[in-house]
Amino acid sequence: MTTGRVVVIVLNWCGEEDTAACLRSLARSEGAPFDVLLVDNGSPDSSGERLHATFPALPYVQTGRNLGFTGGNNRGIEWALGTGAEYVVVLNNDTVVAPDCIARLVASARARPRVGAVAPTMLVLDAPDRVWYAGGTLSLFRGLGVHRGEGDVAERVDDARGPEPVTFITGCCMLLTREALETVGAFDDAYFAYGEDMDLSFRLMRAGFVLLHEPRARLLHRVPVGPSEPSPFQIEQRDRNRRRFVRLRLPALRRALFCAWFYPTRLAHLARYLLRGDRERAAAILRGALA
DSSP, X not given: XXXXXXXXXEEESSOHHHHHHXXXXXXXXXXXXXXXXXXXXXXXXXXXXXXXHHSTTSOEEEOSSOOHHHHHHHXXXXXXHHTTXXXXXXXXXXXXXXXXXXXXXXXXXXXXXXXXXXXXXXXXXXXXXXEEESSEEEETTTTEEEXXXXXXXXXXXXXXXXXXXXXXXXXXXXXXXXXXXXXXXXXXXXXXXXXXXHHHHHHHHHTTOEEEEEEEEEEEEOOOSSOOOOOHHHHHHHHHHHXXXXXXXXXXXXXXXXXXXXXXXXXXXXXXXXXXXOXXXXXXXXXXXXX
8 A cells, every 4th residue: 555645734824833833743743754844824924934944844835925724725735736745634833733643644544445534633722621623514504514522521532433434624634635636626715714624525525535533633723712702804704605605515405595594693693793882793794794
């Protein structure tokens, strides 16, 4: 069986401290060898250049401007495939990986045919006993990727059962096979940020690829410990991109069902924000629902 070259892409945008911690955790990895590509999305604070100077051995791609999560990672994926990678890992810069995380993802991808993507269990960095992602389900009704086990105690994730098929993999960390990328393409640049992982998960499954959650692979992700209010940017991007996904990928009946749920719930959120005087989030609701 071919071993295949592995490239891990870490995208930075004004996140020097988090990115450096992520890169240091990758340097402590064990098992299957891999290369790390540092991509900077035109960070105006020059953090990309400083990171490049701190980690000079790593290949470095500078996009020159902020291309979003999609565009920045797509530049990295192009570089990885162009240099012969068989497996590409897209990894958020605000993560810290366990030493065997990447090796376990690669082993799972190699163990069965037609694997398109593999994701690890992701725990909350500031509360590592809590789950953020332990597999995912794609809800076509809501145009949303739902995390399994979010908020659960980490001990409840059953490592013994091995890799399991899922229908949604978050872009926080996903191993993608060369075959899958060459068949369906990488992220849709038009999403910019949020929803691109849902779209890619859907396209992979539609092309007959298997998505796997590997519970024995672990990482920590810097996210809020408990429930938190999304920023106006997140609200606008997520809602706009959910509408894009439904419009582009789903048949007429499913689009109608989505609209019947989506617009009344946006009105409810709009009223909630207006009642508490949060004009920024209220405006984001309108932009996300209408833009």
